[in-house]
Amino acid sequence: MTEYKAPTYKGKNGIYEVVIGLEVHCQISSESKLFSTSPTTFTSETNTNVNFVDMAMPGMLPVLNSHCVDMAIKTGLGFHGVPQEISRMARKNYFYPDLPQGYQISQADEPIVKHGHFDIFLSEDEQKRITIERLHIEQDAGKLVHDKSPNSSYIDLNRCGIGLMEIVTNPDMRSAEEAVSFVRELQLLLRKLKTCDGNMEEGSMRVDINVSLRKVGESTLGTRTETKNVNSFKFMTQAIDYEIKRQLKMYDTGEEIAQETRLFNTANGKTKAMRTKENADDYRYFPDPDILTINISSDKIANIKKNLPELPLDKKIRFKKLFGISLKEANLLVSNEEVCNWFEHSINSTDKLDIKDRAKLFIGWLLSDIFGWLNKRELKLCDTGLIPAVYTDLMLRFHSKDLPSRISKTILTDILENGGTVDESIKRLNITIENDDSKLEKIIDKIIISSPNQVAEYKSGKESILGWFIGQAMKETKGQCDPQSLQKIFISQLTKITNE
Amino acid sequence: MKISKLTVYSALKLLKSGEMTATEILNLSLEAVEEKKELNAFITTTIERAGKDAICSDTMYKDKKPRLLEGIPIAHKDMFCTKNIKTTAGSKMLENFVPQYESTVSNKLKELGTVLIGKTNQDEFGMGSNSLHSFFGSIKNPYSCKETLSPGGSSGGSAVSVASGQVLLATGTDTGGSIRQPASYNGIVGYKPTYGLVSRWGCIAYASSLDCPGIFGKTVLDTAYGLTSIAGHDEKDGTSSTEEAEDYLTTLIKMEEEQGSIDLKGYKIGIIKEIESMTLSDEVREKLSTTKLKLEKSGAEFIELSIPSLKFALPAYYTIALAESSANLARYDGIRYGHSDTSGKTFIDRMKLSRTQGFGEEVQRRIILGTTVLASGFYDAYFIKASKVRRVLYNEFQVAFKKCDSILMPTTPNTAPVIDDTISPLKEYSLDLFTVPINLIGSPAISIPAGLSDRGLPIGLQLVSKQFEDAKLLKLAYKIEHIIKGQKNDGV
Numbered sequence: 001m002t003e004y005k006a007p008t009y010k011g012k013n014g015i016y017e018v019v020i021g022l023e024v025h026c027q028i029s030s031e032s033k034l035f036s037t038s039p040t041t042f043t044s045e046t047n048t049n050v051n052f053v054d055m056a057m058p059g060m061l062p063v064l065n066s067h068c069v070d071m072a073i074k075t076g077l078g079f080h081g082v083p084q085e086i087s088r089m090a091r092k093n094y095f096y097p098d099l100p101q102g103y104q105i106s107q108a109d110e111p112i113v114k115h116g117h118f119d120i121f122l123s124e125d126e127q128k129r130i131t132i133e134r135l136h137i138e139q140d141a142g143k144l145v146h147d148k149s150p151n152s153s154y155i156d157l158n159r160c161g162i163g164l165m166e167i168v169t170n171p172d173m174r175s176a177e178e179a180v181s182f183v184r185e186l187q188l189l190l191r192k193l194k195t196c197d198g199n200m201e202e203g204s205m206r207v208d209i210n211v212s213l214r215k216v217g218e219s220t221l222g223t224r225t226e227t228k229n230v231n232s233f234k235f236m237t238q239a240i241d242y243e244i245k246r247q248l249k250m251y252d253t254g255e256e257i258a259q260e261t262r263l264f265n266t267a268n269g270k271t272k273a274m275r276t277k278e279n280a281d282d283y284r285y286f287p288d289p290d291i292l293t294i295n296i297s298s299d300k301i302a303n304i305k306k307n308l309p310e311l312p313l314d315k316k317i318r319f320k321k322l323f324g325i326s327l328k329e330a331n332l333l334v335s336n337e338e339v340c341n342w343f344e345h346s347i348n349s350t351d352k353l354d355i356k357d358r359a360k361l362f363i364g365w366l367l368s369d370i371f372g373w374l375n376k377r378e379l380k381l382c383d384t385g386l387i388p389a390v391y392t393d394l395m396l397r398f399h400s401k402d403l404p405s406r407i408s409k410t411i412l413t414d415i416l417e418n419g420g421t422v423d424e425s426i427k428r429l430n431i432t433i434e435n436d437d438s439k440l441e442k443i444i445d446k447i448i449i450s451s452p453n454q455v456a457e458y459k460s461g462k463e464s465i466l467g468w469f470i471g472q473a474m475k476e477t478k479g480q481c482d483p484q485s486l487q488k489i490f491i492s493q494l495t496k497i498t499n500e
Numbered sequence: 501m502k503i504s505k506l507t508v509y510s511a512l513k514l515l516k517s518g519e520m521t522a523t524e525i526l527n528l529s530l531e532a533v534e535e536k537k538e539l540n541a542f543i544t545t546t547i548e549r550a551g552k553d554a555i556c557s558d559t560m561y562k563d564k565k566p567r568l569l570e571g572i573p574i575a576h577k578d579m580f581c582t583k584n585i586k587t588t589a590g591s592k593m594l595e596n597f598v599p600q601y602e603s604t605v606s607n608k609l610k611e612l613g614t615v616l617i618g619k620t621n622q623d624e625f626g627m628g629s630n631s632l633h634s635f636f637g638s639i640k641n642p643y644s645c646k647e648t649l650s651p652g653g654s655s656g657g658s659a660v661s662v663a664s665g666q667v668l669l670a671t672g673t674d675t676g677g678s679i680r681q682p683a684s685y686n687g688i689v690g691y692k693p694t695y696g697l698v699s700r701w702g703c704i705a706y707a708s709s710l711d712c713p714g715i716f717g718k719t720v721l722d723t724a725y726g727l728t729s730i731a732g733h734d735e736k737d738g739t740s741s742t743e744e745a746e747d748y749l750t751t752l753i754k755m756e757e758e759q760g761s762i763d764l765k766g767y768k769i770g771i772i773k774e775i776e777s778m779t780l781s782d783e784v785r786e787k788l789s790t791t792k793l794k795l796e797k798s799g800a801e802f803i804e805l806s807i808p809s810l811k812f813a814l815p816a817y818y819t820i821a822l823a824e825s826s827a828n829l830a831r832y833d834g835i836r837y838g839h840s841d842t843s844g845k846t847f848i849d850r851m852k853l854s855r856t857q858g859f860g861e862e863v864q865r866r867i868i869l870g871t872t873v874l875a876s877g878f879y880d881a882y883f884i885k886a887s888k889v890r891r892v893l894y895n896e897f898q899v900a901f902k903k904c905d906s907i908l909m910p911t912t913p914n915t916a917p918v919i920d921d922t923i924s925p926l927k928e929y930s931l932d933l934f935t936v937p938i939n940l941i942g943s944p945a946i947s948i949p950a951g952l953s954d955r956g957l958p959i960g961l962q963l964v965s966k967q968f969e970d971a972k973l974l975k976l977a978y979k980i981e982h983i984i985k986g987q988k989n990d991g992v
Contacts, residue, residue, distance in 0.1 A: 052601055056831040058594065059581045059603060059702040063738045091827050093874070097847045102830020155835070284874035286883060289709035289824050291738050
């Protein structure tokens with residue numbers, strides 16, 4: 001097992017490490033927007049999810065969507081944060097055409113959730129705690145469309161006003177890998193809690209990455225840059241790697257690194273300066289007078305906490321321990337809730353075999369044969385006719401050698417396609433199972449008698465001839481028996497002859 | 501018959517008895533509107549629609565199912581968005597803005613049978629105390645003789661439309677006195693409800709934590725009709741109170757009908773001692789003390805109160821109001837609606853041009869001031885400090901309200917000032933000395949006419965109560981109104 005080691009970077013003046021903090025914007029799963037009753041559907045036609053409030057018409061007022069507040073609390077509890085009994089919305093003032101109010105309703109120094117932490121896996125058995133500073137809620141902006149005309153830009157306000165949760169970490173990550181792991185784990189958590197769909201390609205999750213370098217062993221932070229709106233794991237890695245290289249070069253040449261906001265260019269994998277701190281907007285935050293202080297009772301928080309499901313990270317750790325499976329297997333299982341539930345259902349529907357052996361057996365076929373079959377067809381487990389109890393039955397009958405491997409796989413494919421039980425499938429496929437040892441012995445004896453040359457070869461010590469014998473038996477039984485059982489019987493019969 | 505002789509109460513009587521029809525009352529109103537055109541009280545008149553509404557009202561009376569204010573001619577301040585009727589907020593920015601929605605306040609009044617005569621002139625976006633800052637020209641106080649007198653502001657047009665007998669009721673908004681101060685200068689009653697009692701939805705925002713839609717009427721009873729119509733929870737306004745609106749009307753109508761003798765036995769009325777040392781004209785000072793004597797004679801007990809932070813209210817108010825307004829007015833960027841100059845190369849240029857042309861001088865001044873007090877480096881020294889003053893002031897008033905039923909204080913430090921070159925922004929702001937503290941604490945307040953000065957100009961006094969004691973406040977105001985009989989109900 002390889003132990004994880006955070007990467008370091010050799011510069012002219014010493015060895016550096018990278019320090020990364022993230023701000024993850026997550027669209028809250030909600031039918032309607034944060035302060036208006038407009039729908040939030042991603043696929044709607046341009047400017048159709050818009051009402052007078054979203055357009056900031058004169059006299060329109062925002063009304064806080066309490067469902068979004070609940071989702072934020074749930075998410076906060078999911079990363080062991082502290083939901084605040086009193087928090088406040090604030091106006092963040094700036095002018096931009098996709099921001100009709102001329103200010104974004106966000107939260108300043110009184111966010112809805114403070115603190116929290118979250119573990120990521122560095123290797124099979126190593127975890128690292130990433131601490132979280134806060135979660136706050138705010139409105140999303142609209143979108144500018146620049147490619148409709150060469151000399152005009154257009155505004156789409158569909159996204160304008162959708163609720164976002166911004167999760168801000170402390171600068172705890174030391175590699176692109178850790179940063180990606182964090183966002184992956186977070187995505188899993190949000191999906192499990194159903195507080196955000198986590199679809200990065202649709203922009204439901206966007207990451208701002210703060211990157212700085214410092215010499216290994218130093219405790220003060222270097223000057224950081226913030227790369228905005230990165231929306232895939234691949235781009236995250238590219239953006240971080242680019243920033244590391246760029247900043248390292250600047251340290252080498254003695255250039256001063258500016259604290260600035262940068263944009264990631266998906267076409268060339270580079271980041272580009274957008275604005276420096278000196279030119280940074282003064283957002284003039286102040287409490288939004290249209291929205292009353294958000295008061296959340298401790299009872300309510302306790303109630304949401306009580307109803308939290310098992311969190312993905314806890315589940316991974318439990319699976320690894322209980323089933324003795326690898327991190328990779330645990331990741332695969334836990335990353336898909338449907339499969340995970342299906343699997344747990346299946347493995348728990350019997351108590352035969354030791355739990356670890358059972359898990360190994362069940363997961364093996366699930367991750368290779370079933371996933372392979374599904375992926376080829378772009379189907380989900382629920383689209384097939386295979387129910388967990390039938391899978392359990394099949395696995396146990398395979399394990400006890402009632403069903404030979406090849407037949408079991410044929411049956412599995414048949415049930416995936418047509419549904420039903422193992423026995424129904426056997427009937428459907430017109431399979432006769434030759435697993436009666438005495439019957440097999442008769443067939444084997446027949447083969448041994450009619451093959452004196454091969455027996456002689458075996459006697460002379462050529463054990464590889466065993467394969468030929470098994471092949472003959474398979475031919476005779478039309479493949480409907482288990483090669484391992486055949487091998488056992490052949491060896492015992494041939495040994496008898498040899499000893500005679 | 502002249503409409504100036506009528507009140508809402510008396511008009512409803514005539515309408516119910518069939519002595520007059522809504523169409524006849526409307527015609528009286530329209531005659532007055534025509535006659536008083538030079539006062540410039542209206543930005544838009546809605547004569548055609550009013551005619552139809554009056555006919556509808558007459559049918560309702562004929563069918564014996566009149567609504568609360570069936571057939572009453574009303575005017576709305578141009579801050580209230582009215583569906584398919586131009587709503588400008590007194591600004592060039594919204595010169596041609598026609599809302600596709602109806603504000604909660606105007607909708608409620610419409611649903612209760614009022615007949616809308618028009619939208620009244622005002623200081624641009626509610627920013628002003630003399631109705632000088634309207635894109636549609638200044639408004640004249642009907643008490644003006646040789647010299648032009650200020651009608652007060654910002655709801656100057658609404659106040660003038662009632663005082664000069666053009667309508668019987670008018671809506672206004674009161675952010676720092678914009679109802680009470682013009683009511684005082686025009687010799688009528690102005691009611692500012694408890695913050696949160698009346699929905700702000702569809703009312704163009706000036707300073708959201710202070711803005712209060714309210715009512716102008718000739719009498720306390722008339723404003724009670726108005727308040728009853730517009731009060732109540734609105735789920736479209738997140739700051740709207742969920743407390744049930746009280747019955748503001750029944751007690752008052754009963755007293756009006758009984759015409760019994762009225763006294764103030766058992767009432768404790770507070771007087772703030774700090775006001776003594778504040779800027780206050782002699783005529784107002786004198787009116788306050790003579791009124792106090794009258795009320796004492798009627799059995800009221802006066803309690804001296806101390807509000808040490810009162811003197812900080814004005815700067816705190818202007819800091820908070822302008823900060824909020826700087827953000828509230830950010831939406832007027834010329835992109836989706838409103839005045840737009842498209843000659844700029846970039847969208848920032850376009851916004852700059854549109855805003856520079858669309859906003860008047862006073863609005864621009866207030867946006868700049870409001871932006872400054874929020875700017876990094878100034879925020880703590882100005883906005884935070886002002887917010888603390890607001891909290892302290894609130895606490896001091898709550899202590900005071902424990903000792904009395906209501907507080908009596910001047911509405912304004914003076915009578916309507918003459919409009920001349922000496923009007924400066926600071927001078928204008930100082931007119932709000934006694935009205936702004938009440939917006940900061942969210943209390944209800946009513947300005948009632950206390951009589952005329954030696955020069956024949958109206959003086960108003962205001963009564964202030966604890967939040968959500970609007971019904972109690974109106975009842976006391978009704979009694980005081982009848983005791984001091986400061987102003988007859990026959991207009992100017």
